[in-house]
Amino acid sequence: MKNGQPKVTKVLVANRGEIAVRVMRTCREMGIPTVAVYSDPDRVALHTRYATEAYHIGPASPSESYLRIDKLLDVAKRSGADAIHPGYGFLSENSEFARAVADAGLTFIGPPPEAMDAMATKTMARQLMAKADVPIVPGLEEGIDDEAEAKAYAVKIGFPVMLKASAGGGGKGMRKVDRAEDFASAWRAARSEAAKSFGNDEVYIEKFLEKPRHIEIQVFADGHGNVHHLFERECSVQRRHQKLIEEAPSPFVTPEMRKEMGEVACRAARAVNYLGAGTVEFLVDAHRNFYFMEMNTRLQVEHPVTEMITGFDLVEAQIRVARGEALPWGNQPQSQRGWAVEARVCAEDAMNNFVPTPGVIRHFRTAEGPYVRNDTGVYRGFEVSMDYDPMIAKVIAWGPDRQTAIQRLDRALAEFTVKGITVNSQFLRQILQYKEFKEGHYDTGIIQRFQDEQPQWFTEEHEQVAMMAAAFFLFEEEQRKGARVVTGQGTGTSGRDLHAWQRSVGVRPPFRW
DSSP states (O other): OBTTBOOOSSEEEOOOHHHHHHHHHHHHHTTOOEEEEEEGGGTTOHHHHHSSEEEEEESSSGGGTTTOHHHHHHHHHHHTOOEEEOOSSTTTTOHHHHHHHHHTTOEESSOOHHHHHHHHSHHHHHHHHHHTTOOBOSBOSSOBOOHHHHHHHHHHHOSSEEEEETTOOTTTTEEEEOSGGGHHHHHHHHHHHHHHHHSOOOEEEEEOOSSOEEEEEEEEEOTTSOEEEEEEEEEEEEETTEEEEEEESOSSOOHHHHHHHHHHHHHHHHHTTOOEEEEEEEEEOTTSOEEEEEEEOSOOTTHHHHHHHHOOOHHHHHHHHHTTOOOTTTTSOOOOOSEEEEEEEESEEGGGTTEEOOEEOSEEEOOOSTTEEEEESOOTTOEEOTTSOSEEEEEEEEESSHHHHHHHHHHHHHHOEEESSOOSHHHHHHHHHSHHHHHTOOOTTHHHHHHHHSOGGGSTHHHHHHHHHHHHHHHHHHHHTTOOOOBOSSSSBOHHHHHHHHHHTTOOTTOOO
């Protein structure tokens, strides 16, 4: 501390991948040195190269590296870092970590641990929000242990219902139950997954909203009594409760609704004495009734779309608030400009139930052009590991209107090229071109409806056919130019060697000559 103000002169980023790089970029612009931490497979990751200095903290398993509070604090001490930014995921919403950082005399670039505790479990959050006059989805305000009692309550409020892990997030420990006869199996599965994911098997029950939209409000608070919102983000394009495409503003929200949701979100932040960046998430029904779902006490993956329509750097604002400064935009009314859409590019195979596709990236080209942003943590030659989240990049596009932003993002995804591993970019482009999405008339069931309506060729198979043809052409060109001629039985080209050459330029099985 200096003159009573927290110090942020050297920042350790307790995370990896694209969020670590994104935080470090802002730090570099602010003239703040950064410290990276890395596990064994991340030894040559982009965030370790981008940081001012980097320290090894353990093997691949997060429980032995990125989740080790003692190791992170030891690196902070050895490196001379006086502040820690948690990014998102890992320890970003862990109040024990926030307290340990403060106890070590360091500045935690995030909310106070008491605010984290208040929002740590969904049942506690529901209770607090109800007291703060924030609308919540009809259902239990606390967990329930007895299966028979839980089923009786579900019957009382009427099916369908949602079972949700009290300590949950990211769709873990969550089950929709449509019929009473399915309740027992769903109940056991939800509790088992909750225990495995969060070490807490408590589950509560909510009424399921038919065709809901997932809309969230970005809030920001400083230590000077200012609590503001920076409008909404539409996050309804989801697969297994994981967001894939986000946009700001929402095509569904009216100016009156935006004002009301923003006021409610700020009321929620004040109820827990919030500080810094946070997101209040709502479920919204077809009649524009909105209900509190949860508050994420951290920076969100989708924060770039808010930055694109407001012109504010949210990481810079986090750092300034952590320093004890007032919000950089003061008390002036905020305005939004244009439209922004973000797509999450993941190392996964859309043709094969979205299974992760780890491996070495043989070719990597990001999208370019006006009003296009790429947030990534990988590069050509980097090996994508099974140990971490499969998202390798986010592509964000801005336009003066929604149609332009969508068209620009589609063009950007067409340019975004990854070879060596399979990614979901073609699938994302198909969603952008889907009628429901283009017209803005969609809800959280859009992905399932899209898959039900489309034949199997909607994924990357067409791209692979084109690549196969290109590979054959290039191979023949090399032979004509005097490259080593590979022969098989008798004359001609060896299928085995040609297959290997195909793979080297990005053509993958099941295609064969």
